[in-house]
Amino acid sequence: MNNLLVFLIFAVVNFALIAAAYKFFGKRGILGYIVLSVIAANLQVNKGVIFDFGLFELEATLGNVMFAGIFLATDLLNEKYGYKEARKSVHISIFANISFIIIMYISTIFQGLEYSSNFNEALNLFFSINGGALKAVFVGNLVFLISQSLDVYIYSKLKNWDSSRKSLWIRNNGSTIISQLVDTILVTLGFALVGIFPMSIAFTVIVTTLIVKYIAAIVDTPFMYLMSYITPREGADD
16 A cells, blocks of 8 residues: 555544544543654654655655644643643653653563564564664654643644634644754754664655655644544543
8 A cells, every 4th residue: 555645544543543532531531642652653763664646755754643643632732721731741751651661671681582582683673772762762752852842832822822713723733833843853863863864864854754744734633623622521531
């Protein structure tokens, strides 16, 4: 199946799951999905993919849809519960992600049995000292803190300026466009510096990743409006 089609399906499924998490579990559901997304995105970002647009192709790292979902989820928290809750979700998700990596790193120290050699190699590939995930998390969490803090701050300021549903798309896309630009530049340069990919392709990765992220931001806008009408089920936020 074409990667671009998979990307669009993945985006719709991801954003729909955020809406479902909010509907069934309220604020806790959004927070839980943010934690899941941060962990998944830092694993997926180690995989490079090609998006074929027919007349041209874009090379980018996987994980962009999950990261786009994180920005959507924190915007939703900001919209429904305020700036402090959105900011808290950023800190909790970083703590959860670092905890996950520490636990998985410790698992690579154990001597595995022969029948689990493939699994042992996979763990070492991602979670050993030289593993891709460990490097990605080190850089990614620092950049995530910067870009997400910027995102929730800008969204809050735009909401103070105009909190109407009519201007929801401005809050959603305005905060995302700026914060994703900062995020993409910093994380790409960081990944290149720690050797996840060569510095020679950094500019190309920045441009292509921004295009992919901005496409995801356009796709998430209808979901933001949909979720503005959703009320969590009774007792979800008790």
